[in-house]
Amino acid sequence: MTDRAPLLDVADLSVKLQVGGTELHALEHVSFSLGYGEARGLVGESGSGKSLTLRALLGLLPPNATVTSGRMTFDGAEFDLAGTSRSKRRRLERLRGTGISMIFQEPSVALNPVIPVGEQIVDAVMRRDRMRRAEARDYAIHLMKLVGIHDAENKVDAYEFELSGGLKQRVMIAAAVASKPKLILCDEPTTALDVTVQQQILDVFTDLRDELDAGLLYVTHDLAVVSQLCDSVTVLYSGNVMESSADLRDMFDAPRHPYTEALLRSTPDVDRIGRRLYSIPGSAPSLDDRPRGCPFAPRCEYRHDDCEEARVPDKSTSSGREVHCLHQVQQGVSRVALTKEAR
Template sequence: MMREVEQVLETDHMKTSFHTEEGSVEVINDISLSVSEGETLAIVGESGSGKSVSALSILRLLDNKGKVTGGNIWFNGQNLTDINKEEMRNIRGRDISMIFQDPMTSLDPVYTIGDQIIEAIQIHENLGKEEYYKRALELLRLVGLPDAKNRMNSFPHQLSGGQRQRVMIAIALSCRPKLLIADEPTTALDVTVQAQIMKLLKQLQMELGTSILLVTHDLGVVAEMADRVAVIYAGQVVEQTDVKTLFFSPSHPYTEALLKSIPRLEGDLKQKLEPIKGSIPNLTDLPSGCRFHPRCPYVSEKCEQEEPPTFLAGSNQRSKCWLNDPSFSDQVAASELNQETNDQVVNQIDIIPPNKKERLLNIRNVKKHYPIKQGIFARAKGNIRAVDSISFDIYRGETLGLVGESGCGKSTLGRLIAGLINLTDGKVTFDGYDLSAVDPKTMKKLRKRMQFVFQDPYSSLNPRMRIFDIIAEPLEVHDIAKGQSKTKRIIELLELVGLSQKQIQKYPHQLSGGQKQRIVIARALATDPDLVICDEAVSSLDVSVQAQILNLLKELQEKMNLSFLFISHDLSVVKYIANRISVMYLGEIVEIAETQELFHQPLHPYTKALISAAPVLNPLNKPERIELKGDVPSPSNPPSGCPFHTRCPEVMDICRREKPELREINGRKVSCHLH
């Protein structure tokens, strides 16, 4: 069935169901979206809201248990729900292509990059062998992959995360599709690489006229990339409008709550984030009425009883909320009153400045070098300088942020401090004890005062242990509590991180991502530590859950006078949580400063580039990016002189010859010949 083309893509009341042991579950309910030629439509919402399922439904890439059960999917005038699998296979990749979230799992590890791009072209086009190679090479150059000719023979594991994502974009563009579906294309990428990918997608869109359906939970990316936005909650579109209206005048409480839960680079350090209470409902047990009403601050009896239709909230704004019903004026007035009260509460919150007089952690000239060997018994042929002569302090009650691109040595440094890996050289002193010189008995006592919160709560918790046993383990190892006192302590820890004792007998898979991370934090706090090392502790969480965890860490710091080393690549998160920030590049510290100073007046060119690359939650404010040349050099063969000079936009002759020292300038430290 064909019809007159009005949009490149239009889903008309699309419904998708999955067959489960409990019966058929409707995951997508009545979703209507449209994308015009050359336009970018962003789909946003928390994990489990139905963003990715919507994209996979359009491409008919659902597994055997999933099926589009209602509505129509119009692409270029053709109804995709009416065509057979062979016809859909011809459209998929040629006319509609997709960039998947994780390029490492999407690329075949046993085939070269060139072969994988050529394969994508061969499926849809009949060309000569030389033409296939030429087209693949052109695509790699188009997406800005350095040394494209040699990269044709590289395997996925030989490329960085940003380079792999560029290859995925090249494959997606191999047949010049009319519609590109990008599912979280910048998730887990460094801010510098993320900025490059966003710029690349916009350039390609202008050159090729491609329409983009962008699936993401990063509203900073939405502000920069999107023309229009659809907000999805529990399988339904709750708001749809242009990007400017969404950020400055959201009409649905869920959209408003998402925007309030995100730390902002341009935000006030004293302002507390407002997390969304509760979680997305189970689709097998949906609440009556509006699906968002159990979490909504403006809920009324009508919201609990009747599901709202989609109202016209503005000239180009639709919202599935009773607040937009013209006859609902009393409730609108109540909502405005609630909003005013919320703002007052936020402004009353202040941050207690840390006591910097007592130094808790002192690291001096710390190094971690890994020998390069070609065989088990072979001689080392050089070293990988993962951490190279780093020095800094952490004071009691302080949070020190540690930022830098992937591969710069942040996580390695955290593990060195915690004693999880051995030093090559240098000294780590914790509360006056030299950790490399203490006996095992003393080290065990000190270890309970230093705890680690890892990035992934899923792999940090034993799936075969109940929550009680997970939290009890460090209490037993360090002989802190037994019997009834142990149970009492576990309940106290659960309450401390905002969970109830009902969670005690559950297994990790029965908890949400945010609850799992809270359990990891409760376990870390079980030994009453003085220092907690958080390694990307919120990077895998939704913005609403991220806000809960960040607020929790701040509250715990105030209650317990905790010190944190907070490792992250998200600058807005680091700005919100940290008192001071250390910037790391290629195994070295290049700048240390108070948070406010660092963001107000960065001194090192690398710091300036990192801050300029961070997305801003304002579609009217397009930051002027400082584009870094090339990739991070190999730590096995770092450049002479300043390690940053190969990418620095302000490089001088002296930078290539002499390595700058980390010098103190007006209470802060910077390693740069410019200062």
């Protein structure tokens, strides 16, 4: 790490959804930062607000969603994320595919099935860098080789439906890094892949971080992926930050929020075959029935009456740590047994 200011700093991000005439709070006061060359994981159960956070940063929210508060500082430039003015939208649009790129979960949806995959990279490169087509094609082949696509000279002319899931995702990564972005947003890009291909894709991300000095904001529900790839982590639940740490190992070794501990306890441990897998009781609240206080309180083994009274502010006393919990897991008491890889 260096003394440079963060590449990305997000403060007080809140998003509301309009559903059937009802206004629902989807994200509430989410804040985190990310350094140059750093990878931060955004983790939590489905519906916790991870993907919505990524889309809010680029102005890619659905029509019924509105950012009600939030500021972003990216590479020294400040952006007000709230509101829908044309000037604000244009500033975010100029970031897309240049300073910030995004890789989606399902490449089959993102890739055009009637245009060769290489042409989709070529067109993007020509628009951004004003290259001639032959030069842009050579650059596209170079990018495809960079992300581990063998026989790229032939694969550049293939169509989406002719490629395996792993190759499609590599094409998406090649397109995302074509403009040498400083930040790559990753929305569960390996979820649909088998474990062997997933490992290969994670290796590609690690290499790209080193080569481009790019930051990664990586959305996933898989803590094993976070342990391998990320330096820092933010845990979301029901649109709220439960716990966040600039040092992933510190949080994994000593989780302070009961939800973080529960997620770690429910992660399979290859070193303890036969151990009964822990399951978090209950289910996450719906947006229209969220508790007034800590949203995790109804499922929490540590809860007290005061947990349900009001939203819990940051109660961490450690630098680089954020913990929204009144009755934190005490050091030495946590019931988490991590794998050797996570340690």
